[in-house]
Amino acid sequence: MKYLSLIAVTTAASVCSAQLVVTSGPVASAxxxxxxxxxxxxxxxxxxxxxxxxxxxxxxxxxxxxxxxPLLPGARVFLPWSLSxxxxxxxxxxxxxxxxxxxxxxxxxxxxxNPAGRSISDYLLPVSKRAPKSxxxxxxxxxxxxxxRSTAEIIAPSDRSLLDSLLMxxxxxxxxxxxxGVFNGLANSPAANDQALxxxxxxxxxxxxxxxxxxxxxxxxxxxxGVALFSGVLCAxxxxxxxxxxxxxxxxxxxxxxxxxxxxxxxxSKETLPHLAKLLDHTLKEMRYxxxxxxxxxxxxxxxMTPANQASMAWKTPLQPAPYSTAxxxxxxxxxxxxxxxxxxxxxxxxxxxxQHETELTK
Numbered sequence: 001m002k003y004l005s006l007i008a009v010t011t012a013a014s015v016c017s018a019q020l021v022v023t024s025g026p027v028a029s030a031x032x033x034x035x036x037x038x039x040x041x042x043x044x045x046x047x048x049x050x051x052x053x054x055x056x057x058x059x060x061x062x063x064x065x066x067x068x069x070p071l072l073p074g075a076r077v078f079l080p081w082s083l084s085x086x087x088x089x090x091x092x093x094x095x096x097x098x099x100x101x102x103x104x105x106x107x108x109x110x111x112x113x114n115p116a117g118r119s120i121s122d123y124l125l126p127v128s129k130r131a132p133k134s135x136x137x138x139x140x141x142x143x144x145x146x147x148x149r150s151t152a153e154i155i156a157p158s159d160r161s162l163l164d165s166l167l168m169x170x171x172x173x174x175x176x177x178x179x180x181g182v183f184n185g186l187a188n189s190p191a192a193n194d195q196a197l198x199x200x201x202x203x204x205x206x207x208x209x210x211x212x213x214x215x216x217x218x219x220x221x222x223x224x225x226g227v228a229l230f231s232g233v234l235c236a237x238x239x240x241x242x243x244x245x246x247x248x249x250x251x252x253x254x255x256x257x258x259x260x261x262x263x264x265x266x267x268x269s270k271e272t273l274p275h276l277a278k279l280l281d282h283t284l285k286e287m288r289y290x291x292x293x294x295x296x297x298x299x300x301x302x303x304x305m306t307p308a309n310q311a312s313m314a315w316k317t318p319l320q321p322a323p324y325s326t327a328x329x330x331x332x333x334x335x336x337x338x339x340x341x342x343x344x345x346x347x348x349x350x351x352x353x354x355x356q357h358e359t360e361l362t363k
Contacts, residue, residue, distance in 0.1 A: 030112045030165035032144065033172055039098035039110055041069025042140070044127055044147065046093040048076065050120070059120065064094050065131050067143040071099075079109055096125045096147055112162055125162060127151050141178040145170070149182045157193065164197055171204035180207065187213050192225040200233040206241030215246045227255045234259035239266035240304045248275040251287075261287050265294035266305040273298060273361055277354040280347055288347065289339050295350050296333040299324040329353065 036042070045061035058080045063071050071077065077099070098110040113122040132138070132146030148170075151163050167186075170179045183205070186198025195217070202210025220226040234247065234256060242263055250260040261279055264272045272294060279291025301322035302315060309315040318325065332349045339346055 030162055031169040031172070032166055033169065035098040035110055035112070036140070036173075039069075039100050041071050041097075041099040041101075041107070042067040042144070043069070043071050043097050043099065044094045045077070045097055046095070047090065048092070050090065061093075061095075061097065064129070065135065067147070068140050069099070077107055079107060090120060090124060091126075093124070094127055094129055095123075096127050096151075097123070112166070125151060125166075126155060128154060139178060141170075141173060141175060145178040145182050148179075149185065152182070152186070152194075157191065160193070167197065168201060168204075171201050176205055180205065183207075184209065192220060192223055195220055196223075196225040196229045200229040203233050203237050206238040208241075208243055211243035211246040215243075215249065221250075221253065221256065231255050231259055234263050237263055238306060239263060240306050242267045242269075244269065244271045244275070248272070251275065251279070258284075258286065261290040265290040265297070268294040268297040268302070268304065270298070270361055273354070274358075277351075277358070280351055280354075285340070285343070288343070289336060292339070292346055292350050293333065295354065296329060299329040299353065300333060301325055324357070 043061075043063045044065045044067070045063045047059055048062050049058075049060040058078065060076055060078050063073050063075045063077070065073055079099075099107045100110060102108050109123045111122040112125060127147045128150035130150075132143070132150065135143060135146065138146065148163060148167060152160075155163065167179070167182065170176050170182075173179075180202070183198045183201040186194040187202060187210070189195055189198065195213075199210050199213045199217075199220075203214065204210075214221065214230065217226075221230060234250070235258075244264065244267065247260050247263050250256040251264075253260075261282075264275055264279075268276065276291045276294035276298075279287050279294075282288050282291065299322075301319045301324070303309055303317075303319055305315045328349070332346055334342070334346055
């Protein structure tokens with residue numbers, strides 16, 4: 001499976017965190033938001049001329065359709081750039097290109113894979129010759145989603161690492177809804193790799209359908225393809241859009257339990273409390289800590305952890321009013337190191353707190 005490191009998960013000192021890093025196999029920079037932000041033209045174009053001499057390659061492309069920018073269909077664009085190895089024989093395409101304007105009126109393509117763009121193949125992602133349906137009426141994200149859907153239909157599974165990285169990174173866009181149809185299509189594919197990628201992407205969107213498909217497919221969850229993605233995706237999923245019952249059911253599945261407990265802790269809504277309280281008796285210290293901190297975050301009215309408030313650190317500031325917050329609940333919210341040193345004291349406090357409030361909070 002070539003996208004094992006699409007999700008980087010860190011587990012250290014009882015703290016679980018995850019980040020979507022999009023660095024699978026040879027793919028080092030395939031992130032749609034970066035490509036979009038750094039380009040002024042996005043086009044589908046075929047290669048009309050390709051030369052390589054003394055370390056410099058030049059390509060002339062002919063625009064078939066424009067997703068964004070000033071280049072019109074039929075325009076020919078000369079793209080010179082230096083490469084560190086010989087240019088392979090490549091087909092005429094068409095390919096999806098992200099172009100940026102340079103001094104002197106030249107344009108340069110942005111590489112998908114290596115920041116330095118060592119080979120022309122670093123710049124090439126094949127797409128269909130046929131324009132997607134309703135192409136003129138689609139937004140840029142909609143057009144990109146349609147083009148990448150066509151790529152999934154025409155390339156071999158062994159060549160999918162770049163496409164998979166781009167699709168996963170689409171969940172980071174400010175509005176990824178245009179890609180939901182692509183993700184659902186992958187999730188319904190007969191191939192386990194596609195299913196895992198589609199379901200993972202839906203979960204990262206906060207889409208309830210992703211959780212439903214995850215719950216309905218235990219064999220995929222336990223497969224190498226599923227474990228590789230789902231174990232990290234649960235730590236990176238938006239905690240304010242969690243399907244609590246599904247995530248709680250994963251606490252008994254060892255490969256997924258660690259990040260499932262983290263996601264429940266990050267959510268710490270009233271619905272999560274029985275599951276967090278149960279974690280206080282877990283055999284793993286890390287899981288006990290997640291349960292304790294989840295209960296403490298609820299009692300002291302800390303906000304759910306989201307990408308926005310994690311970036312601003314606002315998740316560390318409790319909200320008001322906080323009817324369950326007391327001097328004792330605030331004092332019994334330890335750091336991992338403090339928890340390790342005095343675990344019994346903290347566990348006993350929160351077991352007592354839950355016993356006191358369980359009836360009221362589970363009505």
